[in-house]
Amino acid sequence: GAVVSQHPSRVICKSGTSVKIECRSLDFQATTMFWYRQFPKQSLMLMATSNEGSKATYEQGVEKDKFLINHASLTLSTLTVTSAHPEDSSFYICSARDHGQTSYEQYFGPGTRLTVT
Amino acid sequence: AQSVTQPDIHITVSEGASLELRCNYSYGATPYLFWYVQSPGQGLQLLLKYFSGDTLVQGIKGFEAEFKRSQSSFNLRKPSVHWSDAAEYFCAVAPSNDYKLIFGAGTTVTVRA
Numbered sequence: 001g002a003v004v005s006q007h008p009s010r011v012i013c014k015s016g017t018s019v020k021i022e023c024r025s026l027d028f029q030a031t032t033m034f035w036y037r038q039f040p041k042q043s044l045m046l047m048a049t050s051n052e053g054s055k056a057t058y059e060q061g062v063e064k065d066k067f068l069i070n071h072a073s074l075t076l077s078t079l080t081v082t083s084a085h086p087e088d089s090s091f092y093i094c095s096a097r098d099h100g101q102t103s104y105e106q107y108f109g110p111g112t113r114l115t116v117t
Numbered sequence: 118a119q120s121v122t123q124p125d126i127h128i129t130v131s132e133g134a135s136l137e138l139r140c141n142y143s144y145g146a147t148p149y150l151f152w153y154v155q156s157p158g159q160g161l162q163l164l165l166k167y168f169s170g171d172t173l174v175q176g177i178k179g180f181e182a183e184f185k186r187s188q189s190s191f192n193l194r195k196p197s198v199h200w201s202d203a204a205e206y207f208c209a210v211a212p213s214n215d216y217k218l219i220f221g222a223g224t225t226v227t228v229r230a
Binding site: 004006032034041042043044046049091093095097103104105106107108109110111113 | 149151153158159160161162163166168207211216217218220221222223225
């Protein structure tokens with residue numbers, strides 16, 4: 001149980017285009033999902049908290065107009081990188097909290113490798 | 118501000134030897150504590166967690182961790198490592214009033230034959 005999927009696993013796009021990454025909770029409902037960014041050999045940096053049916057909460061320094069987050073259902077959150085540039089190349093990981101649990105545990109997706117050329 | 122420190126960036130250990138990864142946190146109250154493992158190019162897998170109760174926590178893959186309030190530490194241990202334990206290990210903290218996770222910088226474990 002508690003499986004989170006991400007799609008795509010890898011994506012290469014040209015500079016200036018937009019890319020959408022999906023995060024799905026497969027066997028539980030997630031009112032809250034989190035989006036992280038990870039640079040090579042570094043830790044995870046929280047970008048934003050995605051709440052179902054409401055606006056995402058972005059961490060300081062994260063451009064909300066560049067990283068659009070939508071959490072339209074209890075099992076799906078999307079991250080759209082708009083007008084991508086090479087510096088946006090990174091490993092993006094999502095996680096989700098189980099709506100039915102009171103624990104603070106997050107379940108992580110396998111990540112999406114974005115390369116902007 | 119809350120923070121998590123993993124003092125060891127890289128540890129090399131022989132297969133069959135014991136392993137201990139250090140984690141210290143800075144937070145006023147007792148937070149919720151986690152250890153995750155990440156294989157190259159993969160997401161994170163939860164090894165174990167501490168919320169309350171017994172301060173020695175057993176996890177998957179033969180790992181355990183001990184919460185020491187007096188030292189603000191949550192060190193991860195394994196008595197005998199396997200080559201498959203080579204990975205990146207992250208300690209994480211969730212302040213008791215927030216669902217966000219704060220991650221340490223990570224420790225890379227290399228296992229030599």
